[in-house]
Amino acid sequence: MACVKVELSRQNRKADATLSAMNKITQDMRFKQAAIEYSLKHGVTKAAIRYKTSRQNIYRWRKKYDGSIQSLADRSHRPHSHPKQHTDGGLKLIQNMRRRNPNTGLVVFWVKLRQRGYSRSISGLYRVLRRIGGMAVKLPNPKYIQKPYEK
Numbered sequence: 695m696a697c698v699k700v701e702l703s704r705q706n707r708k709a710d711a712t713l714s715a716m717n718k719i720t721q722d723m724r725f726k727q728a729a730i731e732y733s734l735k736h737g738v739t740k741a742a743i744r745y746k747t748s749r750q751n752i753y754r755w756r757k758k759y760d761g762s763i764q765s766l767a768d769r770s771h772r773p774h775s776h777p778k779q780h781t782d783g784g785l786k787l788i789q790n791m792r793r794r795n796p797n798t799g800l801v802v803f804w805v806k807l808r809q810r811g812y813s814r815s816i817s818g819l820y821r822v823l824r825r826i827g828g829m830a831v832k833l834p835n836p837k838y839i840q841k842p843y844e845k
Contacts, residue, residue, distance in 0.1 A: 719763055726755045726766045780814070780822055787812060788819070792828040799830055 725745070733741035733752050742749045759765055780788075791807055798806070800823075804816050812819070823829050 717764075720767075722768070723763050723766045727759070727763050730755050730759050730766075780818070784812060784814070785822065785826070788822060789826065789828065792823070797830055797833065803830070 729741050729745040729747065729752055732744060733756065738749050738752045738756075741752050745752075755766065787807065787810060791803065791810070795803060795806065800816065800820060804812075804819050807819065
């Protein structure tokens with residue numbers, strides 16, 4: 695049987711790291727579980743004093759806790775969606791325009807997009823271009839060639 699080396703894309707590697715992190719039991723998770731179990735036996739105030747945390751944290755952890763230590767894992771704070779995010783049509787317009795104008799500066803590129811119906815700010819366009827890797831490539835200055843001296 696032949697071994698095949700598979701190169702994971704950046705996004706897949708990130709997802710794989712996230713999955714392995716979810717399966718890991720960290721010190722924080724054990725600490726939270728110990729604090730919860732102590733609070734169930736002795737009360738929230740005593741648990742907060744003993745574990746040097748706030749009562750609010752104990753209550754928050756108890757609400758999250760379902761009996762498994764995995765329920766205490768930290769989760770992403772990233773939102774699932776945003777009402778003002780770029781639409782697919784807007785992203786396609788940016789990519790098509792960037793393909794036709796690869797060396798155009800940010801402001802001129804933004805003005806050309808505005809003429810075609812783009813309604814976002816320059817800073818929003820800058821963030822999208824950075825994310826999709828479409829920043830203008832600045833061409834290097836031509837190399838200076840010395841002229842021969844005149845006698």
